[in-house]
Amino acid sequence: MNAANILGAAQLESRRGRSDPYLAFRQELFDEGLLVPTGVDGLYLRAERFEEIVRGLDVLVSLAGRAEASATYHFPLVMSRALLDRTDYVRSFPDLLGTVQSFAGDDRAHAELLRTVEEGGEWVAHLEPTDIALCSAACHPLYPSQSGPLPFGGRTVEVYGQCFRHEPSVDPARMQAFRQHEFVYLGTPEGARRHRDLWVERALSLHRSLGLEVEAVVANDPFFGRSGRMLAANQRDEALKIEIVSPICSSESPTAITSANCHEDHFGLEFDIVADDGAVAHTACVGFGVERVTLALLHTHGLRKESWPPSVRNVLGL
Amino acid sequence: MNAANILGAAQLESRRGRSDPYLAFRQELFDEGLLVPTGVDGLYLRAERFEEIVRGLDVLVSLAGRAEASATYHFPLVMSRALLDRTDYVRSFPDLLGTVQSFAGDDRAHAELLRTVEEGGEWVAHLEPTDIALCSAACHPLYPSQSGPLPFGGRTVEVYGQCFRHEPSVDPARMQAFRQHEFVYLGTPEGARRHRDLWVERALSLHRSLGLEVEAVVANDPFFGRSGRMLAANQRDEALKIEIVSPICSSESPTAITSANCHEDHFGLEFDIVADDGAVAHTACVGFGVERVTLALLHTHGLRKESWPPSVRNVLGL
Numbered sequence: 001m002n003a004a005n006i007l008g009a010a011q012l013e014s015r016r017g018r019s020d021p022y023l024a025f026r027q028e029l030f031d032e033g034l035l036v037p038t039g040v041d042g043l044y045l046r047a048e049r050f051e052e053i054v055r056g057l058d059v060l061v062s063l064a065g066r067a068e069a070s071a072t073y074h075f076p077l078v079m080s081r082a083l084l085d086r087t088d089y090v091r092s093f094p095d096l097l098g099t100v101q102s103f104a105g106d107d108r109a110h111a112e113l114l115r116t117v118e119e120g121g122e123w124v125a126h127l128e129p130t131d132i133a134l135c136s137a138a139c140h141p142l143y144p145s146q147s148g149p150l151p152f153g154g155r156t157v158e159v160y161g162q163c164f165r166h167e168p169s170v171d172p173a174r175m176q177a178f179r180q181h182e183f184v185y186l187g188t189p190e191g192a193r194r195h196r197d198l199w200v201e202r203a204l205s206l207h208r209s210l211g212l213e214v215e216a217v218v219a220n221d222p223f224f225g226r227s228g229r230m231l232a233a234n235q236r237d238e239a240l241k242i243e244i245v246s247p248i249c250s251s252e253s254p255t256a257i258t259s260a261n262c263h264e265d266h267f268g269l270e271f272d273i274v275a276d277d278g279a280v281a282h283t284a285c286v287g288f289g290v291e292r293v294t295l296a297l298l299h300t301h302g303l304r305k306e307s308w309p310p311s312v313r314n315v316l317g318l
Numbered sequence: 319m320n321a322a323n324i325l326g327a328a329q330l331e332s333r334r335g336r337s338d339p340y341l342a343f344r345q346e347l348f349d350e351g352l353l354v355p356t357g358v359d360g361l362y363l364r365a366e367r368f369e370e371i372v373r374g375l376d377v378l379v380s381l382a383g384r385a386e387a388s389a390t391y392h393f394p395l396v397m398s399r400a401l402l403d404r405t406d407y408v409r410s411f412p413d414l415l416g417t418v419q420s421f422a423g424d425d426r427a428h429a430e431l432l433r434t435v436e437e438g439g440e441w442v443a444h445l446e447p448t449d450i451a452l453c454s455a456a457c458h459p460l461y462p463s464q465s466g467p468l469p470f471g472g473r474t475v476e477v478y479g480q481c482f483r484h485e486p487s488v489d490p491a492r493m494q495a496f497r498q499h500e501f502v503y504l505g506t507p508e509g510a511r512r513h514r515d516l517w518v519e520r521a522l523s524l525h526r527s528l529g530l531e532v533e534a535v536v537a538n539d540p541f542f543g544r545s546g547r548m549l550a551a552n553q554r555d556e557a558l559k560i561e562i563v564s565p566i567c568s569s570e571s572p573t574a575i576t577s578a579n580c581h582e583d584h585f586g587l588e589f590d591i592v593a594d595d596g597a598v599a600h601t602a603c604v605g606f607g608v609e610r611v612t613l614a615l616l617h618t619h620g621l622r623k624e625s626w627p628p629s630v631r632n633v634l635g636l
Binding site for chain 2: 033036038039040042043045046047048050051071072075076077078079080081082083085091094096097098099100101102103104105106107110113114119122123124127129130131132134141142144146147158160162164166176177205224225226227254257
């Protein structure tokens, strides 16, 4: 079953065309009212019919891992700006980060701000930095709260996080604000590797139970610039990052919908997290890209849940 | 039933003390693990036990209004920056807004950025404005999509929105990032007033069914500066904004947990929204402050749901 039953011939033709598969699928999502454009590429209002799928998926992901999790936390899209520095994000991904500025002036400064607004000038020049940044990765806000010794066997925490990446794109799967449903492990190097490998298998099964065509591939993060190329090569050589990819806009270039990563002692060192053997903790996480899995389902089964296979609707409670 | 059954004597004493009721209640929420501090006042990680209440509340609010709503949308915490200007937010609330900056340079500029980071300098000086802002009010991202003629009788839209206000505070009810569950009406002046008045009554009933002590009061938005005082006085004179207040940290100064507002033609004019009689549309909204209602429930019934009145647990599905 696929989108064919609800698409007109012209829409299907445009979707099959290789010229712009991203624009074509995005337009279908707009036409169907699942996403509403905001005038900024990569920022959308989401319809209730989109969120229904998200809620079903969240329940499924939780069930798959909650038994091991000692706590479950929900994070906002903003965090302390200091974390961008402490996690090395400003070094590795400066082009994706977001920091927040606001106005801190008096009545007179306000009058100047308004003059610039009236003149159509760049009024943000009147603003000042705050100590807040957009959240760079769902698990980053967790680490400061994990400082100190871990219990025997380590700790697993479930995280409903929100992330920002400044990468305006017409690809509907490349949103600037999106959610990650994660399970983060903190403990020994072996525990971290086990958590990661276990979740690659679990995530493959979970996605296949939803009728998705998936594959696990070694991947790298989009480290910035010349120095970043070495970091990316190292990450691949060590197979630290495994992505689960599935077709969303294109079968030739499937999209990462879930990612499972070993961070080695990167966060353990910076945040003084100590494993049960007294060594610096290693960490690992699996992150389900909630919007991307939802889009993969819509691509695979069609834009209306009424046409989805009953088994998939059933497992998602739709 | 109240928090007494789970608080130690010292905690109760500190909570009764008038010196710092906000700090005291916040500490109780931290101690109980319902909120986790992030190092930034007004930004917290939320525990699953907090979100359970939020989910129950969302179902209840939806049931109260969804019959009238022709659509339901979910908004992210970020939006197009142009909206800050178009909604007059930059004029009226510059101190509360947030705009987003990011890095747009090359390898050389990146090296300079990193030098400033290493030296502990103000590295955000190396960033540039983006076209993205933090969402100023849950309903703001809705209006651009509503341009044009409205159907007969107007339109009601349900919105799950996220808001940002740059107002760091130790008051746990004054978060910098929070959610509003809204019903927005667009149509005639009479329709807007009716929507607002209907929702004041509905919200009072809904909150009372949850055992909350509530009261409706005429209020004003925190307009900035000298010129803002006039806007605030006008808003009060016209009784455009009604807040439903309930004790959270202090009985003497109850907190607004829900707000119902007439916007007159403020948004209709700017976004070319036209009522069924051909005139500029008036709009009105009711917004449930999801975190604040949750905190009012925790204050009123105690920090553990096990001690809550069965009727309240039942109505929230807890």
